[in-house]
Amino acid sequence: MAGIDRVRADRYVIPLETALSDSTHGTMEAFEIVTARVTDADGAEGTGYTFTCGVNGGAIADILGREMAPRVQGREADAIEKIWHDLWWAFHYGGRGGPTVLALSALDMALWDLKARRAGLPLWRLLGGYDPRVATYAGGIDLHLSAADLIDQTHANRENGHRAIKMKVGRPRLSEDVDKIAAMRDAFGPDMPLMVDANMAYTVDGAIRAARAFAPFDLTWFEEPIPPDDLAGHARVVAEGGLPVAAGENLRSLWEFTSLIASGGVTFPEPDVTNCGGVTPFLKIAHLAEAFHLPLTSHGAHEFTVHLLAAIPNASYLEAHGFGLDAYIETPLAIEDGRATAPDRPGHGIVFDWDRLEAIRA
Numbered sequence: 001m002a003g004i005d006r007v008r009a010d011r012y013v014i015p016l017e018t019a020l021s022d023s024t025h026g027t028m029e030a031f032e033i034v035t036a037r038v039t040d041a042d043g044a045e046g047t048g049y050t051f052t053c054g055v056n057g058g059a060i061a062d063i064l065g066r067e068m069a070p071r072v073q074g075r076e077a078d079a080i081e082k083i084w085h086d087l088w089w090a091f092h093y094g095g096r097g098g099p100t101v102l103a104l105s106a107l108d109m110a111l112w113d114l115k116a117r118r119a120g121l122p123l124w125r126l127l128g129g130y131d132p133r134v135a136t137y138a139g140g141i142d143l144h145l146s147a148a149d150l151i152d153q154t155h156a157n158r159e160n161g162h163r164a165i166k167m168k169v170g171r172p173r174l175s176e177d178v179d180k181i182a183a184m185r186d187a188f189g190p191d192m193p194l195m196v197d198a199n200m201a202y203t204v205d206g207a208i209r210a211a212r213a214f215a216p217f218d219l220t221w222f223e224e225p226i227p228p229d230d231l232a233g234h235a236r237v238v239a240e241g242g243l244p245v246a247a248g249e250n251l252r253s254l255w256e257f258t259s260l261i262a263s264g265g266v267t268f269p270e271p272d273v274t275n276c277g278g279v280t281p282f283l284k285i286a287h288l289a290e291a292f293h294l295p296l297t298s299h300g301a302h303e304f305t306v307h308l309l310a311a312i313p314n315a316s317y318l319e320a321h322g323f324g325l326d327a328y329i330e331t332p333l334a335i336e337d338g339r340a341t342a343p344d345r346p347g348h349g350i351v352f353d354w355d356r357l358e359a360i361r362a
């Protein structure tokens with residue numbers, strides 16, 4: 001096995017065609033992406049990447065390119081578990097989350113891509129190989145939309161192959177959210193899988209009140225009702241609210257997921273491969289959920305994550321929201337009749353358009 005020759009970090013700012021909004025981040029007009037490119041001594045390459053809502057990208061690229069790169073140079077590229085643990089502990093004092101774990105995520109994804117490409121296998125087969133066809137949903141970032149605009153957006157999503165829809169909640173008055181959910185049910189009927197996402201907008205008591213108000217609409221889940229650190233609060237929302245709860249996009253390690261799952265405070269664990277530490281911990285979180293008989297969903301980076309949900313037996317829905325990346329890759333993930341299919345190309349199979357990316361380099 002060839003050693004790691006080079007790790008390259010690059011940062012880009014992707015403009016969004018239309019502004020997005022949620023209850024925590026307000027209005028968003030651009031996302032940052034930091035890419036990790038690992039080259040081995042034979043010249044083979046693997047790529048990974050991570051996103052931010054527009055801040056921290058400089059720190060992530062610096063940690064990856066200036067501090068992590070020299071620590072992995074010359075290491076065996078396929079000894080990923082060892083590299084992950086060595087980096088986790090080398091960066092632990094100032095790490096344990098934040099930019100460090102986002103940098104580690106991108107690097108770990110690149111190493112897995114490299115390993116799969118060298119093996120000549122699509123990533124989903126290398127990682128387990130369960131079913132390449134994965135159910136998806138359209139994750140709207142649409143708190144600002146009126147009911148009429150939300151319905152228009154949903155028609156467009158359904159024309160693009162989606163069958164399940166998630167909408168934002170957390171408006172200043174609960175009745176505004178309830179009215180919009182009711183309008184969606186009126187427009188699309190009782191059978192369309194529908195999720196809501198509060199992006200941590202509520203107190204525990206507020207989330208329980210909201211869950212009870214949403215209960216008549218048969219939602220698939222209520223996502224991130226409260227901030228991620230309140231484990232006892234999550235358990236109360238699940239027990240007293242009466243809705244399944246999805247959470248995890250703001251957890252940054254296997255051990256944070258372990259605590260939340262063990263607390264009984266989550267129904268659909270929702271890791272993001274670009275911020276939980278990469279493929280290595282994502283799969284452990286997936287298997288931990290399986291051991292607790294919980295279905296796993298995902299956050300972000302759907303073109304990569306389709307491989308991870310295709311590798312495991314307990315996948316529920318893959319979240320699809322592109323963060324604008326589709327315009328910079330030659331291989332956007334197709335959604336057909338509510339499903340995506342993990343590519344059969346070696347590795348993750350995502351082909352970046354580096355020339356186009358050059359124009360948005362930060």
Ligand SMILES: [Mg+2]
Pocket residue numbers: 197199223224249299
């Ligand atoms: Mg969310």
